[in-house]
Amino acid sequence: MVDVLEHPAAYDLPEHGHEEHHGPTGILKWLTTTDHKVIGLSYTVTAVVMLVIGGAFAEIIRAQLASPNGTLVSLAQYNELFTMHGSVMIYLFAGPFAFGALANIMVPIQIGAPDMAYPRLNALSYWLYLMGSITMLSGFFTAGGAANFGWVAYAPLSNSLNTPGAGADLWIGGLLLTGFSAIFTGVNLVATIFYLRAPGMTMFRMPIFTWNMLVTAILILLAFPVLTAGLIMLYADRHFGTHIFSVAGGGVPVLWQHIFWFWGHPEVYILALPFFGMVTEILAVFSRKPVFGYKGMVFATLSIAALSLGVWAHHMFTTGVVLLPFFSIMSLLIAVPTGIKIFNWIGTMWRGEIWFSTAMLMAIGFVVTFLIGGLTGIYLASPPLDFFTHDTYFVVAHFHSVVMALVLAGMAGLYYWGPKFTGYLLDERIGKIQFWFLFIGTQVFTLPLYLVGLRGMPRRMAIYPHDPQWQFLNDLSTAGAVLIGVSTILFVVNVVVSWKKHPAGDNPWDGQTLEWFTTSPPPHHNFYRLPIIRSERPTWDYNHPEHRSIAHAPAHPSTEDAR
Amino acid sequence: MKVEAKILLGLGVFFGVMCAVYWNWSLENAGGVMMFAGMLLGFLPGGYYYWWSRRMAPRAEDDPNATQAQGAGVVGAFPGTSIWPFTLGMGSFFTVLALVFGIWLLVPGLALIVWALFGGVAESRRGGKV
Structure with missing residues (x-):
């Protein structure tokens, strides 16, 4: 059925005065829905399952490394494990969780839109993502095992001689499907944000999360087609006898690295920017203040995105064929807008009336952990230091600090927005215990890896020489990984324990942006009515008319600037 | 519509400059070509939005003083369910x-x-x- 929608303002009816939406229920609802909230929920559940699967791989890897001659898995199985750990976490969890799950649900509500611009394309994105995940993971059930060339699939390791077998092809196929899923979601987000905003919701009044999702979506459109093209070339090399990436036929193996990282580095920010946006919102709401430096935040996001497209070869410093000064300068420059962001996050909390809810704790944990990951990234942007640490555990520790910060932010997002799209709060007591396990576990897990990396331990090794220092640091790291595993179990326990127990109400956190204006969960097509939008926090203005002057909205509308 | 156009045009300009600097300095083709294509991805939709932003009346969502009544009317047809x-x-x-x-x-x-x-x-x- 097609619902011809009129704008909610056209009929300012009381709540529950509307005809309820009648559609199929049960499994048929799941298969046929085009509602962005239902699709987003499917994405959320699938992505959390992927987090658990990828996390289980990580725990096996850490258990193997707890002793120098670990015998838990064979060397070949270890290769499959670290490849699939990276692939599941990057391709199947972090990205889809950010732009498929939380953005899919929240962006239309935050800008006062009834749905995504292309609801059926949105549903297609989910099915491609789910089927891509199944395709990639099904490599474990083939005779040759799953893909085992590392999540970066460097040529010539990924050619048909070195890694024959269906597992590698399934990896390529799964990535093709999830890649298209990401591109479609990107198109959808840009169209939604450009065309479906509510009256008065100018671009510079959009919540920071929506801004970050817009920039993320543009990055997706720039980066993912390059990866898809590269994968098709890789497949052609493997099966059709082309020699794009092999020296024997006149090809260039490093070309794969250029293509992969031209996608791969923007991908880092495709993963990170949504979580930056989430944290910005959470810090503002739980500090009872508007975002500090709103425009600075937007321009920092835009410049991070732009710079991230010019730094890909800092992953390739040791190949010896890239322009070191260019990529070093560009990589170091990213520290400037990122620094602005951290400054603004602290400025948002400064003198705020801080409420230490679970979401707020997770968000602060994100800022701390991300700062560690970001600062060590500055070392790696310097070629002399990178030559020394390339492919050691120092690099592993650097990006695990960053991605564990994103996990903290993602948990913050689930505690903050979960009540909105499920209608029920999660238990705060278990949540806080979970936070401490996750936060302490993250530091215990990553910090020893920096040290073991500086002592020269290379990455992707299943066994290592007997060295008391290496072993102690690895044991410490494994202990941290156990703490992180416990925190994940606590999260699942929390979801089960507080299932439909504490009704959230429309606005449990006294939120500022439009999603807190509608009911929890929001009705079909999201809004019964909309407030008048005069600043970047319309719900706060509506609930706290006494604070309007702080919210950059002059009392007299005619004097208002174009903000 | 103007802000939307400026974001994409800005992206195109950034890529144009970076492409020129990078290609001339490094003489490496893969990155140069990808940046050139990135420039086009900024200019094509950006130019389209700019062209329209000069020809259409400002929309309610671009009006900082818009009332909700300005948005009244049909938003669009959204498929409720689809297999x-x-x-x-x-x-x-x-x-x-x-x-x-x-x-x-x-x-x-x-x-x-x-x-x-x-x-x-x-x-x-x-x-x-x-």
Whole structure:
């Protein structure tokens, strides 16, 4: 059925005065829905399952490394494990969780839109993502095992001689499907944000999360087609006898690295920017203040995105064929807008009336952990230091600090927005215990890896020489990984324990942006009515008319600037 | 519409400058070509938005003093439910599996894709559930 929608303002009816939406229920609802909230929920559940699967791989890897001659898995199985750990976490969890799950649900509500611009394309994105995940993971059930060339699939390791077998092809196929899923979601987000905003919701009044999702979506459109093209070339090399990436036929193996990282580095920010946006919102709401430096935040996001497209070869410093000064300068420059962001996050909390809810704790944990990951990234942007640490555990520790910060932010997002799209709060007591396990576990897990990396331990090794220092640091790291595993179990326990127990109400956190204006969960097509939008926090203005002057909205509308 | 145009045009300008600097300095073609394509991806939609922003009346969502009544009227037609995305997704799944397990999987794959495309278009045309 097609619902011809009129704008909610056209009929300012009381709540529950509307005809309820009648559609199929049960499994048929799941298969046929085009509602962005239902699709987003499917994405959320699938992505959390992927987090658990990828996390289980990580725990096996850490258990193997707890002793120098670990015998838990064979060397070949270890290769499959670290490849699939990276692939599941990057391709199947972090990205889809950010732009498929939380953005899919929240962006239309935050800008006062009834749905995504292309609801059926949105549903297609989910099915491609789910089927891509199944395709990639099904490599474990083939005779040759799953893909085992590392999540970066460097040529010539990924050619048909070195890694024959269906597992590698399934990896390529799964990535093709999830890649298209990401591109479609990107198109959808840009169209939604450009065309479906509510009256008065100018671009510079959009919540920071929506801004970050817009920039993320543009990055997706720039980066993912390059990866898809590269994968098709890789497949052609493997099966059709082309020699794009092999020296024997006149090809260039490093070309794969250029293509992969031209996608791969923007991908880092495709993963990170949504979580930056989430944290910005959470810090503002739980500090009872508007975002500090709103425009600075937007321009920092835009410049991070732009710079991230010019730094890909800092992953390739040791190949010896890239322009070191260019990529070093560009990589170091990213520290400037990122620094602005951290400054603004602290400025948002400064003198705020801080409420230490679970979401707020997770968000602060994100800022701390991300700062560690970001600062060590500055070392790696310097070629002399990178030559020394390339492919050691120092690099592993650097990006695990960053991605564990994103996990903290993602948990913050689930505690903050979960009540909105499920209608029920999660238990705060278990949540806080979970936070401490996750936060302490993250530091215990990553910090020893920096040290073991500086002592020269290379990455992707299943066994290592007997060295008391290496072993102690690895044991410490494994202990941290156990703490992180416990925190994940606590999260699942929390979801089960507080299932439909504490009704959230429309606005449990006294939120500022439009999603807190509608009911929890929001009705079909999201809004019964909309407030008048005069600043970047319309719900706060509506609930706290006494604070309007702080919210950059002059009392007299005619004097208002174009903000 | 002007802000939207400026973001994309800015992206195009950034890529244009970076492409010129990088290509002339490094003489490495892969990155140069990718940056050139990135520049086009900024200029093409950016130019389109800029062209329209000069020709259309400001929209309610670009008006800082808009009242909700300005947005009154039809927003658009949104499909309530549809089975075709699932059908298309399964078709793509089988098509990709054909890359791995054999060309015969293209038969169900392409059949589902074609069926879903016709079904989806017919659904839009009739304006209702097919």
